[in-house]
Amino acid sequence: MIFCAFRADAMFVRKDCKDRIVINSDDSGVLVLVVHFYLMLNISKLRKSSDLRIIVFGISGSGVSSTGNTILGYHTFKTGTAFSAVTTSCTIETTKRLDKRLTIVDTPGFPVGMDENRLDETFHNLRHAVKMLEPGPNIFLLVVSVERFTEDHNFMVRCLQQLQDISKFTIVAFNRVDCLQEAKSTTMKHINNSETLGELLQLSSRRFVLFDNTTTDEMQVKTLFEMANDLIRKNHNSILTEGTFSGNAINQVNAVVNKRQEEWKNAMNVYGAKPSLLQRICRMCNIL
Ligand SMILES: Nc1nc2c(ncn2[C@@H]2O[C@H](COP(=O)(O)OP(=O)(O)OP(=O)(O)O)[C@@H](O)[C@H]2O)c(=O)[nH]1
Ligand SMILES: [Mg+2]
Structure with missing residues (x-):
């Protein structure tokens, strides 16, 4: 030049x-x-292209904010257990960590239970997170507890599968490894061989890390950064855009939601007439 x-x-x-x-x-x-x-x-x-700009996301209550804090190396995102979600809006934090300029946006998680109406809000939050991470996030970190994978997780994966390009940027962080008795290597083997986790791992092109948010051990963060660096290089520094969480993607997610509601309705038709076990116990005990 x-x-x-x-x-x-x-x-x-x-x-x-x-x-x-x-x-x-x-x-x-x-x-x-x-x-x-x-x-x-x-x-x-x-x-800027070599900076790490991460959206942390996952099922509400699964440890999304805690994982953000562990990556930052200090506690800033609000965490805890409550009857309702602790994180209610996106929060951003920037720091220098392990020679990297790191920015994380903590998000309100994916709604649990049959609260599909809140999905619009979820996607609104994700679009907002993208905007906050100007010029755009280069990693989408999906936090999943290593202890359990429920119907809610399945539903979340099915919704995320509808978003174009999301798998290019996704890394799964399995947290709560401290709650398991087995060694990390055994856990990794179990995850790799798990049929239940098949679709989740497909979503992240089998990229995953193990996290224990009760420790300050930097090794897990280093492992994540190395994986993120490789991914950013592979993606030629490209970024997630707001478009991933809007337009046609939303229609496709709505189709998944409708299908799920249909499945529930059918299940109700099959089982609804019969009293549930709980109803029968209540009747027997004269509670109702
Ligand atoms: N033992 C253990 N507890 C964890 C771990 N990660 C998170 N927790 C706990 O799980 C609870 C929920 O964590 P949060 O980080 O607030 O979860 P969240 O997904 O951000 O929750 P909401 O903001 O309410 O949607 C807290 O009590 C954390 O201390 C972990 O790796 N190990
Ligand atoms: Mg939170």
Whole structure:
């Protein structure tokens, strides 16, 4: 670029009446400035592309905010157990971590139970998270407890499968490994061989890490960063856009929601007439 600019016999970038760029030879100082700004812009672009910009997401209550805190190395996102979700809006935090400029957006999680009406809100939050992480997130970290994989998880995976490109950016963080008795290597083997986790792992192209949010051990964060670096390189620094969580994607997610409601309705038709075990116990005990 510098070579070309000097060869072009000059200096100042302006447009002539034919709208071509004309360079005059008498403003060498300005050219130096132009080249300088050009390089600065590109260095800053390069630096931004190697930054880690992560959306943390998962089933509400599964440890989304705690995982964000562990990655940051300090507690900033609100965590805890409550009857309702602790995180109710997106929160952003930036820091320098293990020689990386790291920015994380903590999100309200995927709604549990039959609360499909809240899905609109969930996708609104995800679009907001993308905007907050300007120029855009390069990692979508899906937090899943290693202890259990429920119908809610299945439903979440089915919804996320509808989002174009999401699997290009997804890494699964299995947390609560401290709650297991087995060694990490055994857990990894179980995960890799699990049929139940098949679709989830397909969503992340089998990329996953193990997390224990009760420890400050940096090794798990290093492992995640290495995986993230490889992924960012593989994706040629591309980013998730708001489009992933809007437009046609929403229609497809709604189709999944409708299908699920249909399945539940059918199940009710089959079993609804018969009293549930709980109803029978209540009747026997004269509670109702
Ligand atoms: N033992 C153990 N507990 C964890 C781990 N990760 C999270 N927790 C606990 O799980 C509970 C919920 O964690 P949060 O991080 O608040 O979960 P969340 O998904 O952000 O929840 P909401 O914001 O309410 O949707 C907290 O009490 C955490 O301390 C883990 O790896 N091990
Ligand atoms: Mg939270």
